[in-house]
Amino acid sequence: MNPPIYEIKGIKHNYDSKTVLEINYLSIQKSSIIGLVGPNGSGKSTFLRLLGLIEKPTEGEIYFDGYPVAPFSDSARFLVSLLPQEPFLMKRNVYKNISYGLKLRGNVNDIQSRVEESLLTVGLTYKEYAQREWYALSGGERQRVALASRLALKPRVLLLDEPTASVDSLSEQLIKDASLRARKQSGTTIIIASHDRQWLYETCDEILHFFQGKILETGQENFIFGPWEKLESGKWGKILSDGQKFYVTEPPNKNSIAVIKAFTFGHEHIPASAIEIDLKGVISRLSLEKKTGQIFATFLVGNLPLTLKLKPHQNIEKTWFPGNKRNIRYRLDQLKWI
Amino acid sequence: MRLHAKTSSQFHAVAFFILTQKMNFLLEGFLKAFHLLISGNDETYSAIWATLSCSSFSIVCSLTIGIPVGFCLGYYNFTWKKTLRTITDTLMALPTVFIGLIVYAFLTHRGPMGNFGLLFTLQGIAIGQTILALPIVISLSAAAVECADRKLRIMIMSVGGNRRQLFLTTLWEVRHALMAGAMAAYGRVMTEVGVSMMVGGNIKWHTRTITTAIALETNKGQFGMGVALGLVLLFIAFCVNISVSFLRRRN
Amino acid sequence: MKRFFLAAACFVLFVCIFPAVGISQKQQLMMATTTSTDNTGLLDYLIPKFKAKTGIELKWTATGTGKALKMGENCDVDILMVHAPASEKKFVNNGFGTDRREIMYNDFVIIGPDQDSAGIKGKSIEAALQIIKAKKAVFVSRGDNSGTNKKEISLWKISNIPVPEKEGWYVQTGQGMLATINVATERNGYTMSDRGTYIKYEANLKGNPPLKILVEGDAILLNQYSVIAVNKKHCSNAKYDLARTFIEWITGAEAQKLINDFKLLGKQLFTPNAK
Numbered sequence: 001m002n003p004p005i006y007e008i009k010g011i012k013h014n015y016d017s018k019t020v021l022e023i024n025y026l027s028i029q030k031s032s033i034i035g036l037v038g039p040n041g042s043g044k045s046t047f048l049r050l051l052g053l054i055e056k057p058t059e060g061e062i063y064f065d066g067y068p069v070a071p072f073s074d075s076a077r078f079l080v081s082l083l084p085q086e087p088f089l090m091k092r093n094v095y096k097n098i099s100y101g102l103k104l105r106g107n108v109n110d111i112q113s114r115v116e117e118s119l120l121t122v123g124l125t126y127k128e129y130a131q132r133e134w135y136a137l138s139g140g141e142r143q144r145v146a147l148a149s150r151l152a153l154k155p156r157v158l159l160l161d162e163p164t165a166s167v168d169s170l171s172e173q174l175i176k177d178a179s180l181r182a183r184k185q186s187g188t189t190i191i192i193a194s195h196d197r198q199w200l201y202e203t204c205d206e207i208l209h210f211f212q213g214k215i216l217e218t219g220q221e222n223f224i225f226g227p228w229e230k231l232e233s234g235k236w237g238k239i240l241s242d243g244q245k246f247y248v249t250e251p252p253n254k255n256s257i258a259v260i261k262a263f264t265f266g267h268e269h270i271p272a273s274a275i276e277i278d279l280k281g282v283i284s285r286l287s288l289e290k291k292t293g294q295i296f297a298t299f300l301v302g303n304l305p306l307t308l309k310l311k312p313h314q315n316i317e318k319t320w321f322p323g324n325k326r327n328i329r330y331r332l333d334q335l336k337w338i
Numbered sequence: 339m340r341l342h343a344k345t346s347s348q349f350h351a352v353a354f355f356i357l358t359q360k361m362n363f364l365l366e367g368f369l370k371a372f373h374l375l376i377s378g379n380d381e382t383y384s385a386i387w388a389t390l391s392c393s394s395f396s397i398v399c400s401l402t403i404g405i406p407v408g409f410c411l412g413y414y415n416f417t418w419k420k421t422l423r424t425i426t427d428t429l430m431a432l433p434t435v436f437i438g439l440i441v442y443a444f445l446t447h448r449g450p451m452g453n454f455g456l457l458f459t460l461q462g463i464a465i466g467q468t469i470l471a472l473p474i475v476i477s478l479s480a481a482a483v484e485c486a487d488r489k490l491r492i493m494i495m496s497v498g499g500n501r502r503q504l505f506l507t508t509l510w511e512v513r514h515a516l517m518a519g520a521m522a523a524y525g526r527v528m529t530e531v532g533v534s535m536m537v538g539g540n541i542k543w544h545t546r547t548i549t550t551a552i553a554l555e556t557n558k559g560q561f562g563m564g565v566a567l568g569l570v571l572l573f574i575a576f577c578v579n580i581s582v583s584f585l586r587r588r589n
Numbered sequence: 590m591k592r593f594f595l596a597a598a599c600f601v602l603f604v605c606i607f608p609a610v611g612i613s614q615k616q617q618l619m620m621a622t623t624t625s626t627d628n629t630g631l632l633d634y635l636i637p638k639f640k641a642k643t644g645i646e647l648k649w650t651a652t653g654t655g656k657a658l659k660m661g662e663n664c665d666v667d668i669l670m671v672h673a674p675a676s677e678k679k680f681v682n683n684g685f686g687t688d689r690r691e692i693m694y695n696d697f698v699i700i701g702p703d704q705d706s707a708g709i710k711g712k713s714i715e716a717a718l719q720i721i722k723a724k725k726a727v728f729v730s731r732g733d734n735s736g737t738n739k740k741e742i743s744l745w746k747i748s749n750i751p752v753p754e755k756e757g758w759y760v761q762t763g764q765g766m767l768a769t770i771n772v773a774t775e776r777n778g779y780t781m782s783d784r785g786t787y788i789k790y791e792a793n794l795k796g797n798p799p800l801k802i803l804v805e806g807d808a809i810l811l812n813q814y815s816v817i818a819v820n821k822k823h824c825s826n827a828k829y830d831l832a833r834t835f836i837e838w839i840t841g842a843e844a845q846k847l848i849n850d851f852k853l854l855g856k857q858l859f860t861p862n863a864k
Contacts, residue, residue, distance in 0.1 A: 054491075054492055084492050
């Protein structure tokens with residue numbers, strides 16, 4: 001059994017006495033691709049910065065390859081590289097930007113070939129780009145050069161924070177391809193935060209869902225936001241945009257968030273005590289989870305997106321495609337509050 | 339038409355005459371400056387040497403001490419950061435005679451550092467000038483480092499830089515602002531009189547700098563000589579700035 | 590690029606350290622003297638001859654008498670050459686100095702504009718000062734506690750006039766003799782100067798100065814210069830032996846003759862009177 005490349009124990013990180021990240025235990029296997037999803041401010045960037053040894057967690061320990069590490073740790077700083085969301089280069093030309101990290105390691109011999117190789121990986125030619133100054137690049141080109149400077153180092157772990165957020169579509173594709181190639185060729189562990197859920201689900205071994213600084217159970221979660229009110233039947237719920245009523249158990253407070261795991265559609269043993277609620281919805285998306293081969297279907301109920309899991313090899317009728325209306329059913333006992 | 343031309347040329351002649359009478363010692367100084375430099379006047383060159391070696395030494399010292407201190411002041415966040423910055427900014431405006439007086443009090447034989455025999459020496463002046471230049475270097479370095487992008491830190495650390503590389507690379511990234519600070523300090527040091535006079539004693543051939551020589555000549559009423567020496571100093575400052583901007587262009 | 594910086598830095602450092610190498614303590618004597626003495630150029634003329642004769646290098650700093658005496662008290666110099674007899678005697682009595690020897694003298698004069706609107710030419714010093722006070726004529730003083738300044742203050746006292754500190758016509762420059770004369774020239778006023786500096790001023794203006802000598806010759810206007818060695822008992826670092834060598838030399842026949850021969854515009858500035 002391979003020791004994990006990362007082990008995170010009892011992490012709590014605060015900014016100005018506000019806790020932004022709290023993880024009890026997490027381990028990440030070598031050469032895996034991990035995706036991070038979650039709304040802005042949910043702690044993904046903080047998580048990446050801690051793993052990238054840019055900051056030290058307020059509480060807790062991070063273990064890299066079995067050893068405890070912190071910013072500037074000699075045992076890990078050459079093996080871990082973070083690409084931040086904003087494309088940033090130093091005030092020098094492309095060649096010097098990429099060779100900077102190599103020179104730090106004392107790799108003076110084959111710098112030029114490695115620069116050339118990494119530029120090629122991100123789709124830029126050496127001849128045209130090596131001598132370009134930092135101010136003469138577009139946003140997408142800058143991010144690609146930033147990625148190239150990390151790839152040239154051949155790190156064991158590559159951390160990418162929304163790498164395609166502020167770039168053009170060509171750069172986006174090249175960045176995605178380059179990252180995956182690193183994993184294929186060198187066994188690099190890749191951890192990516194992205195809003196492109198679909199792509200993440202297709203490429204990643206595992207997805208971590210971040211919400212308000214915590215990692216939720218892996219797997220598709222449905223979040224339903226308040227405000228909640230007592231409807232005429234005396235039950236709690238809210239009225240959706242198409243008039244349907246979404247019923248819930250009594251919320252801890254008016255603005256709590258309800259969570260239902262992506263519920264399985266179809267033939268499943270349902271205990272007698274379960275309360276089931278029917279809703280009408282329109283299929284908006286079908287996607288594939290790479291790891292398990294599962295198919296997920298997202299329904300729009302009014303404006304509320306709800307995601308269901310379809311059983312593998314389920315007999316999918318011809319009517320299961322986006323745009324079609326179907327009935328869905330959820331269980332009240334499976335609803336949790338956070 | 340012809341009358342007009344005649345009166346205007348007469349006017350110019352009169353104006354020129356008045357100008358030369360009134361600005362007598364300025365013109366005299368200008369010509370004298372050339373003469374001093376080209377004829378290799380011993381006293382002048384001794385003063386030039388004294389000025390250059392003192393100010394260069396004090397700049398090197400103040401940069402070596404001041405830039406790391408300024409870096410820490412600008413880079414890190416701590417409780418007294420604002421107070422310290424205000425203090426160094428205020429110290430930038432200390433009168434040179436005041437600093438000269440304090441340094442004299444230390445270096446005089448009755449004072450705490452009297453045994454080193456630094457009074458009336460160029461080294462003593464250099465110490466005083468270092469103290470003069472330090473607040474400028476510290477304040478302007480801190481300002482330069484504060485202008486550095488926060489993302490630079492993440493970039494350097496994410497490619498494996500350690501603290502020393504973080505420090506050096508950040509300084510390199512803000513080198514233009516640092517250079518401006520160094521030039522400001524150099525200007526202040528090269529042109530000051532208060533420290534050189536009090537600590538150096540204006541001793542001919544030994545601690546007479548260009549600025550103290552100017553003070554002496556103007557005190558003796560030799561304004562032309564004073565202007566000449568001032569122009570010599572200007573010329574030297576010009577040469578220094580040219581070589582610095584040459585370096586800047588190469589980057 | 591980096592190598593260039595390194596080379597430049599090394600060069601600069603070498604240039605700066607170099608003077609330090611040169612300054613070894615060997616045969617160096619430090620003197621404090623007054624600006625009046627220095628401004629005449631006498632020391633530039635005399636000292637090279639001293640060095641040739643004895644091999645001792647004499648360095649001097651010129652300030653006001655007050656500061657020169659303070660420097661002696663602070664042990665920053667080895668020998669003094671000043672011209673304020675009362676203060677000098679106090680200095681010696683306090684144990685700060687020894688071997689006080691008179692070396693030369695000249696006199697003080699009152700100078701003023703040619704037209705002499707106050708009409709003091711040829712009068713005695715007391716009468717002249719009375720007239721200046723009565724007519725509120727502009728009088729420029731050094732006001733810097735120098736030997737000259739102390740003399741001037743004493744003249745007001747001798748003429749039974751309280752020192753006109755706060756009067757509008759009494760201008761205190763706080764600067765050296767030549768600077769003060771310049772201010773007097775600009776303001777068209779009167780001032781008191783030592784003859785040596787006045788001759789230097791005359792020579793600077795090629796023999797035709799705006800201010801002329803109006804009052805001279807009173808016995809009270811004598812200006813006596815002396816040398817004093819700093820007391821080794823008070824200052825252990827004082828180079829007493831070298832100071833003595835200088836005192837012997839300047840009171841000796843050779844130096845006294847040199848002082849006698851020092852002339853500007855054909856006029857003698859100092860009269861040697863070492864005993």
